[in-house]
Amino acid sequence: EADIYQTPRYLVIGTGKKITLECSQTMGHDKMYWYQQDPGMELHLIHYSYGVNSTEKGDLSSESTVSRIRTEHFPLTLESARPSHTSQYLCASGGQGDYEQYFGPGTRLTVT
């Protein structure tokens, strides 16, 4: 199993709160990704990073932001959570030239 970690695993929070979803990997991978997945639906890329100080928006528009200050750490922040942000958020990483993407266990976010 890949060494990529996400916290918290589950989060229930009220509307308007600021939240940060943590993602860390110990494989030294340059590429990291955030996906959003609703039940029974495909994963959608919302953010990715090629390396430190590199962040890009993905295919699916998201109000979240990300940062990449350290290679191993790729947190995602929502400044003001809304019920429409309720979803599962999956973090992944991949090495240079590596076909594989290794996924974390995900964070199930519920905004009430």
Place this chain on the structure above:
Amino acid sequence: KNQVEQSPQSLIILEGKNCTLQCNYTVSPFSNLRWYKQDTGRGPVSLTIMTFSENTKSNGRYTATLDADTKQSSLHITASQLSDSASYICVVSDRGSTLGRLYFGRGTQLTVWP
């Protein structure tokens, strides 16, 4: 438009039986095709990955096939076990960028009954 379509959407089989899941894609230019297993509430875990030149790859009881001409892939599960109950996701990568953009299917939800 780059798309990945999977069938069936869901499948129920008895423990010990075999099954085959299908994946059709329109992603171009093609780089590789992966099958992932995703347990409920968990992240996807890679089962197989195939490039253009490979037409079959096995991982234990899982065997994936790829026909790059017809843009079809299948995942065959042999002698199913209760632990095989999960969503199986077909993912295709293009060669259009260094990112290796992934296109995800919606998955086939497999349930194995005792």
